[in-house]
Structures are given as structure tokens and as C-alpha cells.
Amino acid sequence: MPLTELPCDCCGASMQTGLRPWHFVCPGCGLERSTLEPRINDLDTIDEIDRERALAPIRDRNFGVLLAWIGHYVDARATKARRPRLLDVGCAHGWFVEKAQATYDALGLEPDEAIATRALARNLPVRGGYFPQALRDDERFDAIVFNDVLEHIPDVVRVLQGCSAHLADGGIVVVNAPDCRGLFYRLSKLLCRLGRTASFDRMWQLGMPSPHLYYFDTRSLAQAAGAAGFDLIAERTLSSIVTKGLYARIRYAGNVSRVRAALIAGAITMGVPLIRLFPSDISVWVLKKRGG
Ligand SMILES: [Zn+2]
Secondary structure, eight states: OOEEEEEOTTTOOEEEEOSSTTEEEOTTTOOEEEOOOOOTTTOOOSOHHHHHHHHHHHHHHHHHHHHHHHHHHHGGGOOSSOOOEEEEETOTTSHHHHHHTTTSEEEEEESOHHHHHHHHHTTOOEEESOTTTTSOTTOOEEEEEEESOGGGSSOHHHHHHHHHTTEEEEEEEEEEEEBTTSHHHHHHHHHHHTTOOHHHHHHTTTTSSSOOOEEBOHHHHHHHHHHTTEEEEEEEEEOSOOSTTHHHHHHTTSOSOHHHHHHHHHHHHHHHHHHTTSOOSEEEEEEEETTO
């Protein structure tokens, strides 16, 4: 595959053209990226109520697992006088912040004004705006969390560098993101090579207000972390399959028929024990400032 003039955002190598005109792969660190354009505050293509219902079961379970896991790295820092501070970047409706409030002094940032306003109306500690511009210079956190967010923001190294300035001593960055080693992503690539591009396009959220700009794995994320002055200190996977609500999740983008969604949901449900034997499509990485 030909090399391009596009440098890798993680390691600087020239990227190779990928499977679609907007898709590129790094021969150096394995990063996959797109040149798709975000259009936040510009488009409203998804019925938010359907989307909330569709994603609730997987969100609830994974957020619980994630909070317990983050606790291994920051709870020791809590004192009676001060609860640990947690920042959720791109917090959407504030679900994670809401759950995190039990343990943390939590704050969410959300760039989509309509969504931030709704979260505020529910009395959640959510602030409208982008990271890190929406933070005051002196705001510090023990954990800065990106839940399905880092893969949507351009220039990953710069974003991680922005975390440096807002971390308390010993603080961590938590990146929860799709993993290019995952079974479903790899199947979508296989289909794409066979000329069936729909599932690959959907994996990248082509045509959505905030498409995926990156697909990381441990190697490319460690590379970006290193370039920003962080070490990758832990990783784990989260399940991308929760059978409850599966039909609604397949339907929610509005472009899958009822019959087709039911057939896909049925096939996946039967295949779950087998699917769990393969690499997960969701990874979580914990980063710590070098020497911090
Ligand atoms: Zn690279």
C-alpha cells in the first residue's frame, strides 16, 4: 500500500492508505485514523430518546466495572477532608458523572450545548465546552476520564498534553475506547475488503455528528502516551456485548429494518459464548505522568 504525506499522530511515521478514501493505517505503531470531519452543534441526526434507551444496559454495566477499576488507582488518595476529583471529558448526558458522584467530586465537560443543557437541568455537575478550554487554569483532578471520547478528538498527543496541566500529583488519565484488535472491527474490515462497506463505515460512525478519528490498540496508545509524557501503566478490556437491549442498539441509527435487526440480534445472542473467546472491541488504558 502506498505511503501518504499524512504523518501518524502517535509516532510521526507516514501513514498508508487504508480501506476507504478517508481511512489510513500507520506502518510504525498500528494506529488507524480517518480524515472524517466532526460536525458537533451542527447536525442532529439521532433520536436521542431511542439512543438513550438503546445504550443504557451496556453503559450501566461497563460504567460500574470501570469505576471499580479506577478505584484501584485513585481511592487511596481520598481523605476525610477531600474526596478525589474526577473529570469526565465529553460526558454526554452525564451518566458516568452521575454514577461517579457516589465516590468522587465529579465534573463533566460536554461540547454539545443542547446535551449539556439537558444534563444541567437534571442537576448534574456538567459544564458546557471543550477540553481543556472550558477548565480554569488552576483546576486539578485525580482522574481524567475519556469514555468513548478520545477517538473523536483531533491530535491525540496534544489532548494528552492538555491533561498533564490539569492532573493532581499522582493523578491518572483513563482512556476507554474502541480497540482495532476487536472481533467486530476486524470482521467489518474483512467485509469491507469483500466490497461490503456498510459495517466498516458504521464502525467509524461515518455521517454522524462526531465520527471516529482514531482506532487505537495498546501499541499506538502507548506511543501517543509516551509522546505526551505519560506511561501506560495498566490495561483491560470491557465487554462490547450485552444481550439485553441489543435489538434497540442495532436499530437506533435508524437505517436497519426491524426484521434485519431482529435477525442480527438473534444471531449475536446465540453466538455470545463464542464471541467472548475473541478479543474485545473495547479497551481501557490507564496512563500516569512520567515521574508523577
Ligand atoms: Zn504511528
